[in-house]
Amino acid sequence: MHRSFWTALCLSVFSISASAQIESEHAQKTLEIYRTIVEVDTSKTMGNTIPVAEYLAGELIAAGFAEEDVRIVPKDGFGTLIATYRGDGSAGAKPILLLGHMDVVEALAEDWVRPPFELTQDDVNFYARGTIDNKFGVAQLTGTMIRLKKEGFVPDRDLMLVFSGDEESGMTTTRMMAYEMPEIAEAEYALNSDAGGGALTADGVAVSYRVQAAEKTYATWQITVRNPGGHSSRPRDDNAIYELAAAVKAIEAHRFPVRWSEMTLSYFQQTGEKIGGELGDAMVRFAYDPEDEEAAEMLRSEPSYVGTTRTTCVVTMLEAGHAENALPQSATATVNCRIFPGVSVADIEAELKSVVGNEEAEFVLLGDPTESPISEIRADVMTAVGKAVHSRYPGLDLITYMESGGTDGMHFRKAGIPTWGISGVFMNPDEMFAHGLNERVPIKAFYDALDHWSVIIRELTTPE
Structure with missing residues (x-):
């Protein structure tokens, strides 16, 4: 034919x-x-x-x-x-x-x-x-x-x-x-x-199917700097907004230590071998040597993978001042963190305080953060998922991973x-x-x- x-x-x-x-x-x-x-x-x-x-x-x-x-x-x-x-x-x-x-x-x-x-x-x-x-x-x-x-x-x-x-x-x-x-x-x-779910390349080629087996801890702090304030015509050196801005910039510049588990290393090895290229090479290098700083930094720069290698904290909201003609009496930044499993919320708060370096800054932890364990994989679940995935993409790798979000x-x-x-x-x-x-x-x-x-x-x- x-x-x-x-x-x-x-x-x-x-x-x-x-x-x-x-x-x-x-x-x-x-x-x-x-x-x-x-x-x-x-x-x-x-x-x-x-x-x-x-x-x-x-x-x-x-x-x-x-x-x-x-x-x-x-x-x-x-x-x-x-x-x-x-x-x-x-x-x-x-x-x-x-x-x-x-x-x-x-x-x-x-x-x-x-x-x-x-x-x-x-x-x-x-x-x-x-x-x-x-x-x-x-x-x-x-x-x-x-x-x-x-x-x-x-x-x-x-x-x-x-x-x-x-x-x-x-x-x-x-x-x-x-x-x-x-x-x-x-x-x-x-x-x-x-x-979970499957990852496709830009041209629609299936790379892998991911099974989520762990999540980072979600924790949010409000960091507040207070000040007596005063009239805007009489500026003072200890402006609450400026002090908070310094704290925000310090958090922006901070890099939390690289972390890994057997699951994340396996994930990077399998994914890296699939996608190839410079990013894939960095994944494989990290999988074999998680202390490879260059590989870890490349993964940190990729939004899809930054959260898989370390704790992340980012400023998401700001609130400051009470009148346009008055010095601010307070300034508050909301900082959202996604904490690597096995690292406590208390440890991250202590690290943030050290990074900010302002003993007068108030830290308030919002809500009740949940630290959850890794779910060890069951053979029957993976077999069932594999049957569904392989009916669409025969032979595709199933990879367990840790969710950066919650x-x-x-x-x-x-x-x-x-x-x-x-x-x-x-x-x-x-x-x-x-x-x-x-x-x-x-x-x-x-x-x-x-x-x-x-x-x-x-x-x-x-x-x-």
């Missing part, structure tokens, strides 16, 4: 297959759910996570979930959704949790090219706040539960959808579910839709529930605009992920 004819035939078959997938009932329902929840502003001041939870609950009940198995639990103005997919108990095993969060980070419409709370698209991407973080995961999980229920699938143990309402702010709903609900605490482990997973790990992030998304990390302007997800990634969770769930909960 002529090569060009064979190529054309393959492309035609692929086009027909892709079209059938997009037009399937499962695809249409998942897209409907995705569009509906994306177009609701669930940022922290809007109070809309309860309506979203009510909508999702209605979809699950309509698909066959018993009403008593679908609960909405409010907490401090936020909503959570807890839905149990009943198994037959033949495995004699504890439930598996399936995690996601319904809230999003704020988005200012005037800053965006597209409306942030309307699902729009071009030839490549879906756009809107939450398209990736984390309404992608919520829609894919909910759509999968509906699909499995309609297909009559009965797992050998219970599955529990656990969607939080304020992951992006106080995580009060997450803490409630992880620490205060015995039915959730008894779970054997959790699978998180808000982390997810609900930290609290479930702290509660004694091993948790792994295994999102179904594949995309270029440089196109990841979660929390940023014009957040997006590739349209192809949305449709390619439709079987991800059902493959994993069936593999983990179908009797031999």
Whole structure:
């Protein structure tokens, strides 16, 4: 057969297959759910996570979930959704949790090219706040539960959808579910839709699939410098804003020590060998010698990898002064840190104080930072994830890694529930605009992920 004819035939078959997938009932329902929840502003001041939870609950009940198995639990103005997919108990095993969060980070419409709370698209991407973080995961999980229920699938143990309402702010709903609900605490482990996933190069080549097994500790301080102030016509040398500015510049210049674990070294070795080039070479060098300062500095300069090699602290907010014609009586900087596992919050505060070098500066730790352990990998989970990933990208490496950011997973790990992030998304990390302007997800990634969770769930909960 002529090569060009064979190529054309393959492309035609692929086009027909892709079209059938997009037009399937499962695809249409998942897209409907995705569009509906994306177009609701669930940022922290809007109070809309309860309506979203009510909508999702209605979809699950309509698909066959018993009403008593679908609960909405409010907490401090936020909503959570807890839905149990009943198994037959033949495995004699504890439930598996399936995690996601319904809230999003704020988005200012005037800053965006597209409306942030309307699902729009071009030839490549879906756009809107939450398209990736984390309404992608919520829609894919909910759509999968509906699909499995309609297909009559009965797992050998219970599955529990656990969607939080304020992951992006106080995580009060997450803490409630992880620490205060015995039915959730008894779970054997959790699978998180808000982390992990596949990495693609700019031209769409799959590099690896990452399984999140650890997270850095999220901690925020407010650093305040105070001063008696006075009239602006009579400047004084000890201006609170100037002193705070010196502290900010000192934090900017500071480099926390390089840190590593066996997991991060393995991650860099495998990823570096895949991507090649100058960056890949630095990764491999770091993996074999984490004290290679040049390699560590190159990784620090890459936004996608800086957090994997050390603790990071960055000034995110400033507040100062009370009148344009008065000397400032106080100036405050908010400093957000992502702390490497095994390093205590107290140690980082002590290091920040040393860096600032101002004994009069007040340090106030906000909230209650959560230090969580690494979740050691389970063979059955990795086998199930591998089956789903390799159905799309045969032979692709699965790599465990530490998240630089923070997810609900930290609290479930702290509660004694091993948790792994295994999102179904594949995309270029440089196109990841979660929390940023014009957040997006590739349209192809949305449709390619439709079987991800059902493959994993069936593999983990179908009797031999």
